[in-house]
Amino acid sequence: MTKRLLVLAALTLFALPAAALGSANTAASASCKAQLKAVGPTNFYSAAMYKSFGACVSKASHLTAAQRQALLSAEKQCRGEQTATGVAAFDAKYDTKQKHGKQGATSNSFGKCVSALASA
Secondary structure, three states: OHHHHHHHHHHHHHHHHHHHHHHHHHHHHHHHHHHHHHHOHHHHOOOOOOOOHHHHHHHHOOOOHHHHHHHHHHHHHHHHHHHHHOHHHHHHHOOOOOEEOOOOEEOOHHHHHHHHHHHO
């Protein structure tokens, strides 16, 4: 009987942190889904953002709710600015003169915009 109580107590102690971790991952996953919807799959899965959905969740799980919200807000603002001004003007504003990759895509102007707005 005592062994059963000890095993049950040990399982309960391990289950509480796992449940808390699960809720953080759920919030991170919801945040990543919102980011994916806000910026579109082409931009979300680009070198400038994330290689996979799991990479987004991993990064977002280390952020507070306020930081996740600031990041999402900054992404929406940058996407709107990029659409309104055009890609060339947007890249010029965030000074991305370096070329990368086989297609010669400009470097991380979107990431620089998000970083500037999210940290402000």
